[in-house]
Amino acid sequence: MTQNLRLKQKMLSEQLRDIFLKNKDPFTEILGQEQAKQGLKSALLMNRHIIIVGAPGIGKTTLAKNIAKLLPDINVVEGCSYHCIPDNLVCPSCKQQKKHKTTKINGSKRFIRIQGSPDLTVEDLLGDIDPIKALKFGPLSLEAFTPGKIFKANNGILFFDELNRCPEKLQNAMLQVLEERKATIGSYDIDFDINFIFIGTMNPEDTSTEKLSDVLLDRFDIIYMDYPENIGIEKKIVLMKSRKMANVSEELLTLMVYFVRLLRVDEKLEKKPSVRASIGLYERAQSNALLNGRKNVQFEDIKEVLVSVLSHRIRLKPSVRYLESVENYIKEQFHKNIETTKWQNNLEEKSGDLR
Numbered sequence: 584m585t586q587n588l589r590l591k592q593k594m595l596s597e598q599l600r601d602i603f604l605k606n607k608d609p610f611t612e613i614l615g616q617e618q619a620k621q622g623l624k625s626a627l628l629m630n631r632h633i634i635i636v637g638a639p640g641i642g643k644t645t646l647a648k649n650i651a652k653l654l655p656d657i658n659v660v661e662g663c664s665y666h667c668i669p670d671n672l673v674c675p676s677c678k679q680q681k682k683h684k685t686t687k688i689n690g691s692k693r694f695i696r697i698q699g700s701p702d703l704t705v706e707d708l709l710g711d712i713d714p715i716k717a718l719k720f721g722p723l724s725l726e727a728f729t730p731g732k733i734f735k736a737n738n739g740i741l742f743f744d745e746l747n748r749c750p751e752k753l754q755n756a757m758l759q760v761l762e763e764r765k766a767t768i769g770s771y772d773i774d775f776d777i778n779f780i781f782i783g784t785m786n787p788e789d790t791s792t793e794k795l796s797d798v799l800l801d802r803f804d805i806i807y808m809d810y811p812e813n814i815g816i817e818k819k820i821v822l823m824k825s826r827k828m829a830n831v832s833e834e835l836l837t838l839m840v841y842f843v844r845l846l847r848v849d850e851k852l853e854k855k856p857s858v859r860a861s862i863g864l865y866e867r868a869q870s871n872a873l874l875n876g877r878k879n880v881q882f883e884d885i886k887e888v889l890v891s892v893l894s895h896r897i898r899l900k901p902s903v904r905y906l907e908s909v910e911n912y913i914k915e916q917f918h919k920n921i922e923t924t925k926w927q928n929n930l931e932e933k934s935g936d937l938r
Contacts, residue, residue, distance in 0.1 A: 595654070595738075595780050596630040602653050603628060612649045613642050614823070615816040619808045623650070626804045632761055632781040634746060634800075637808035640857025643784040646808070647694075647742045650782070654690030657738060661686045664730045665777070666693070666737045673737060673777060676726065693739025695732050699748035701793075705756045708733050733760060736779040746783035747795050754799050761802045788854065810847060810858070814840055817861055825862050829869040830879045838921065839864040839885060845920055846897060851912075854898030863892040886922075889913050 602609050603624045610620050619635070623646070626633050635643045660667045661684045665674040669685055672678045697708065710731035720726040733741055743749075761781060783803070785795075811817040817840050840861045847855045864885060871884035890910045899909055907915075 595740075595778060596627055598655055599627055599650075599653060609653055610646060610649045613646050614819050615812045616642065616646070616808055619646070619806055622804075622806045626806065627780065630780070631804045632783075632802055633806055634783040634785055634803045635806045635808055636785045636787055638788060638810070638855065638857060639786055640859040641808050641810055642858075643808055644742070644744060647740065647782045647784070648691070650780075651694035651740045651742075652690045654693050654739065656687050656689050657693075658685040658687050659738070660684070665734050666739060668738060674730070674734075690739075693736075694742060695736040695739060696742045696744060697732050699743060699745035701748065701750055703749050703753055705753055707731055708753060709756060709760070710734060733779075734777060737777040738779070740780045740782060743781065743783040745786065745789075747785045747789070747793055749793065751793060751796070754793070754796055758799060758802070810844075810855075814844060817844065817858060820858055821861050821865050824858075825865050827869070828866075829872040829877070831865065831869065832880070835868070835880055835882065835885065836865065838882075839868070842917060842921060843893075846893070846913075846916065849916070851900055851903045852897050853900045854896075856893060856896045860893055860896045863896075864888060867892055886917065889917055 608620065610616075610623075613620070623633065623635075627650070635646065637643055657668060660669060660672070660677050663674060663677055665677070666688070667673055667677040667683075669683050672683075677683065697703070708731045710729050710733075712727050713729045716729070717727040781803075811820060814837070818836055821836065821840060843856050843861045843864065846852060846860075867888035868880045868884040871887055872878070872880045875884070890913055893913050894909050897909060897913075898904070899907075899912060903912070
């Protein structure tokens, strides 16, 4: 039995099983989030479709990509849009060929991404009829069908970012595919034995989205992610994800992350700053230092970029924003909680309150 056939016969969840059971934390690109990681492993072991729910900037996409990287390398038919493997051909083109040239792809290339949008169509997801091929092979021939991304995710992961931004018509089209792995497009009944993991994401605070139907949600397990559990983890994320062009002291790094986390628990905000805000402050403070001819970041470098980095990443509650602007609010909070305190001496103690 060939390696490809063994891999095909094992569901994707089984390909991940040994990794999950042998490695306590295979998700090396995500710091913290232990509860979410445990739930994710549990769902994947049972080959469940998943929706990761959480605010922007907390690592939902990074976590999904991390899963893809864990998948083993496989040999697929070169140029095949369905990622057919030689011992299990699913598309009409590959089935007609007697010999197949193969190429090896890693887990990262088995990751197919769809960005949720109101403009997204059923054809984008499932596929469409190629008029030129229809003239050549016939209007109802499978050869005239051009596969969408859901078929390109065969033997891999279909990642649907911001699932709740797609229109209701597209949600309905996914029901049959998720339940029966079969799609009906116009006069076509496309029935392919595709093997994939579906991972979607949602931002529950986004009000400009479509409501997901109960029927669709019933096909998924929900995994919740939150902001980094404590200031120590968030500081490590900032250092791991940011560019470093100037020297930033431990005290100033703590100050930046502390202020972002302070805004996150502010009852006057209805939109909270994500980890990207901490990363933004860290990087922009370095830029300011370099532009001022210094290799070391100073307190004023942080103060000067506050509004630019934070003003669009937070939103005041209606009762507050009619009284003052978000720009002034940021400056006032920074002055009140940072400038007027002896932050050099007691910031480490204060940061313990935001663990």
